[in-house]
Amino acid sequence: MAHSKLRIISKIFTMKNFASNLEKRMIKTFAEHEMMYANHPFQNYHQNTEVCSIAIQELKKEYNRFSRNRTLNEEVIFYKECYPIIAKWQLYFHYIHQLEQSLFISYLELKIKTYKNCMVKLNSDFKKKNFYFHVY
Amino acid sequence: MINDNKLDQSIFIEGSLNNTIAAEFQAFILISKYLNQKINEFKTQPDRQMVTQPKVHFNHQLNWSSALSKCVEICYALYLLKVINNGNATLKQITETFGQSLNVDLSDYAQSMKYIKKRKRDGLFLTEMSNTLFSFISHSNQ
Numbered sequence: 001m002a003h004s005k006l007r008i009i010s011k012i013f014t015m016k017n018f019a020s021n022l023e024k025r026m027i028k029t030f031a032e033h034e035m036m037y038a039n040h041p042f043q044n045y046h047q048n049t050e051v052c053s054i055a056i057q058e059l060k061k062e063y064n065r066f067s068r069n070r071t072l073n074e075e076v077i078f079y080k081e082c083y084p085i086i087a088k089w090q091l092y093f094h095y096i097h098q099l100e101q102s103l104f105i106s107y108l109e110l111k112i113k114t115y116k117n118c119m120v121k122l123n124s125d126f127k128k129k130n131f132y133f134h135v136y
Numbered sequence: 137m138i139n140d141n142k143l144d145q146s147i148f149i150e151g152s153l154n155n156t157i158a159a160e161f162q163a164f165i166l167i168s169k170y171l172n173q174k175i176n177e178f179k180t181q182p183d184r185q186m187v188t189q190p191k192v193h194f195n196h197q198l199n200w201s202s203a204l205s206k207c208v209e210i211c212y213a214l215y216l217l218k219v220i221n222n223g224n225a226t227l228k229q230i231t232e233t234f235g236q237s238l239n240v241d242l243s244d245y246a247q248s249m250k251y252i253k254k255r256k257r258d259g260l261f262l263t264e265m266s267n268t269l270f271s272f273i274s275h276s277n278q
Contacts (some may be wrong), residue, residue, distance in 0.1 A: 009167045080158055087159030092166040119171045126164060 012077050018062050019082040022055050026089060042104075045097035052090035059086050206261035207240055208248040213262055237272040 035046035103111050215227045231242040
């Protein structure tokens with residue numbers, strides 16, 4: 001019993017560790033992309049989104065490898081604590097990519113107005129529990 | 137919501153539509169930071185543009201090639217006629233804009249005005265301007 005509990009804890013620890021290491025690698029890649037695509041911000045955001053989706057696939061692969069006979073508890077921990085570490089970046093870059101593309105030709109005042117509108121809409125969506133990211 | 141252990145199983149399980157809820161919540165924080173940062177950046181940017189843009193545009197295009205006092209005369213006339221910004225533009229704003237656009241230093245406009253006042257009315261540059269324009273119009277009408 002004690003042995004199986006220890007096994008689960010170690011498995012969870014390894015999974016979390018893997019996710020945080022993956023995030024560190026991703027952040028390093030984001031910095032490289034920022035240098036590489038300094039004059040092409042859309043390309044930068046697009047590449048970062050791609051990196052994130054590859055990282056999510058990697059994480060899921062690792063998760064499947066570690067827990068072939070996974071329990072519900074392990075599944076919850078994966079989706080609650082490991083998956084968000086990587087997925088948040090994908091959502092973030094996807095949103096910014098869409099937003100910046102829509103504002104590409106806009107003048108300064110319109111840009112400020114749109115950023116402010118986005119903030120207001122995001123806040124109101126979260127208050128209403130609409131957990132979707134739309135670019136307005 | 138993340139610390140509510142009772143709801144964990146119903147929220148964070150594979151196949152559930154809610155399984156990205158924690159990620160979305162964290163992404164929301166990141167996006168908010170990004171938007172705030174952008175808004176703050178743009179708040180300071182217009183001042184920089186006001187200073188730098190005219191220099192880029194005007195520096196090498198048009199140069200005032202006559203006496204400074206003549207340019208000051210025009211600025212004063214425009215200021216007194218209240219023809220810029222419905223009369224809300226200050227003399228300093230007008231002289232600065234002229235100075236930047238025509239690549240001339242009009243910071244000492246008050247001193248120049250003293251010399252202009254000492255001159256006779258006929259010696260004004262604006263009189264010369266109006267005479268030239270009238271003669272051009274009358275010649276073109278003939």
